[in-house]
Amino acid sequence: MSVLAEAWRYLAAHPAQFMTALGVHVALSGAALLIAAAIAIPAGIYAAHRPGTAFATINVANVGRTLPSLAVLALVMPLLGTGFAPSLFALSLLALPPIVLNTLAGMRGIDPEVVDAARGMGMTRREILWRIEWPLALPVIFAGLRTAAIQVISGAVLAAFIGGGGLGDFITAGIAMMAVPQLLVGAIPVTLLSLGADFAFGALQRRITPPGLRGA
Amino acid sequence: MTWFVRNWDQVAVALGQHVVIALTALAIAMAIALPIGIAAARSDRIHAIAIGVSGVLYTIPTLAFLALLIPLVGLGRTNAIIAMVAFSLVVLIRNVATGIRGVAPDVIDAARGMGMDARRILLRIELPLAAPVIVAGIRVAAVTVISVTVVAAYVNAGGLGTLIFNGIASDHAPKIWSGALTACVLAIAVDGSLAWIEHRLSMSRAA
Numbered sequence: 001m002s003v004l005a006e007a008w009r010y011l012a013a014h015p016a017q018f019m020t021a022l023g024v025h026v027a028l029s030g031a032a033l034l035i036a037a038a039i040a041i042p043a044g045i046y047a048a049h050r051p052g053t054a055f056a057t058i059n060v061a062n063v064g065r066t067l068p069s070l071a072v073l074a075l076v077m078p079l080l081g082t083g084f085a086p087s088l089f090a091l092s093l094l095a096l097p098p099i100v101l102n103t104l105a106g107m108r109g110i111d112p113e114v115v116d117a118a119r120g121m122g123m124t125r126r127e128i129l130w131r132i133e134w135p136l137a138l139p140v141i142f143a144g145l146r147t148a149a150i151q152v153i154s155g156a157v158l159a160a161f162i163g164g165g166g167l168g169d170f171i172t173a174g175i176a177m178m179a180v181p182q183l184l185v186g187a188i189p190v191t192l193l194s195l196g197a198d199f200a201f202g203a204l205q206r207r208i209t210p211p212g213l214r215g216a
Numbered sequence: 217m218t219w220f221v222r223n224w225d226q227v228a229v230a231l232g233q234h235v236v237i238a239l240t241a242l243a244i245a246m247a248i249a250l251p252i253g254i255a256a257a258r259s260d261r262i263h264a265i266a267i268g269v270s271g272v273l274y275t276i277p278t279l280a281f282l283a284l285l286i287p288l289v290g291l292g293r294t295n296a297i298i299a300m301v302a303f304s305l306v307v308l309i310r311n312v313a314t315g316i317r318g319v320a321p322d323v324i325d326a327a328r329g330m331g332m333d334a335r336r337i338l339l340r341i342e343l344p345l346a347a348p349v350i351v352a353g354i355r356v357a358a359v360t361v362i363s364v365t366v367v368a369a370y371v372n373a374g375g376l377g378t379l380i381f382n383g384i385a386s387d388h389a390p391k392i393w394s395g396a397l398t399a400c401v402l403a404i405a406v407d408g409s410l411a412w413i414e415h416r417l418s419m420s421r422a423a
Binding site for chain 1: 272274275276277278279280281283284286287291359362363366367370371377380381383384389392393395396397399400403404407
């Protein structure tokens with residue numbers, strides 16, 4: 001318990017440093033998620049109705065999904081250098097596969113009869129996309145965003161190794177100096193951040209699920 | 217590239233350590249997840265608790281988890297392996313349970329009609345039929361464990377991450393490249409091989 005008390009004292013002694021690191025961590029994770037979503041969701045929707053493109057996209061994303069986060073961050077460093085921007089680039093790349101795979105799965109999981117019925121009612125392709133496919137695929141897309149968010153928050157800790165800042169700075173410094181209180185000041189908040197994001201995305205996902213699909 | 221070729225022995229040692237750590241973690245995780253997954257397949261309550269707890273463990277950021285273990289077990293390989301086991305549990309438990317639950321009730325009935333007891337039904341019917349789904353879980357867990365091992369070099373566990381961290385510390389790009397690319401190739405190769413096994417297993421089940 002005394003270690004926790006020491007960690008608390010460390011935190012109380014460095015409030016500005018902590019708030020900056022927390023701010024950088026949230027900004028880095030949030031921005032990477034937004035950039036990845038802005039690319040992956042349209043790409044997934046585009047590929048959904050084109051079997052060849054979908055096949056290629058799934059294969060590339062599956063390979064991307066297997067790459068170790070730290071390896072990707074480390075590979076970016078010799079190319080783009082250190083700091084916030086190279087970290088953001090690497091984290092955005094890491095967030096792409098789960099979002100694009102789930103967008104594709106969501107779009108392709110829609111019952112073809114539903115789309116047929118919509119077409120029979122005289123809906124245009126545009127209307128079918130926005131009023132039928134998008135709301136039905138959205139819960140699955142959200143599940144992808146949730147996976148990506150957890151991955152990005154975890155990856156942003158590793159960004160400390162390439163000078164990206166964030167809460168990982170406390171952890172790496174704490175490990176380097178074997179200063180447990182300092183290490184906890186990074187590790188505990190980032191764990192809470194990740195659990196909080198998981199919970200929030202889970203709650204949102206349930207809210208945006210159309211009533212007809214709930215409990216299925 | 218020249219650094220990689222000239223220091224191939226150094227890369228090979230790191231790669232060997234990486235594989236040993238990952239395999240150890242995977243074996244321990246499987247030994248824990250198999251009985252829990254079997255229990256979870258039979259009971260919704262156990263399923264909810266097991267997935268809930270292991271899901272929370274999975275959500276903890278990698279480096280934070282390794283750091284949180286330091287006050288308890290210090291630096292080194294034990295620390296890394298505990299973290300990896302914790303990260304792999306959710307997918308392994310979920311897939312063992314899903315695989316067993318996916319076995320058709322008719323098949324179980326037929327086995328029971330042939331006089332098989334619960335133990336033999338589990339070993340000779342349920343687990344073999346669940347194998348493709350279980351291997352799919354092992355595949356995801358293997359990729360996770362390889363990825364965590366890279367980070368675990370920071371807590372002195374060894375492996376390919378060592379090259380990356382040494383490279384970063386001495387600003388030596390070829391070393392970073394060698395460690396990072398070898399780790400990527402290892403992850404892709406393991407994922408591909410297990411995908412192939414999974415495919416073969418599901419083909420033979422379908423036949």
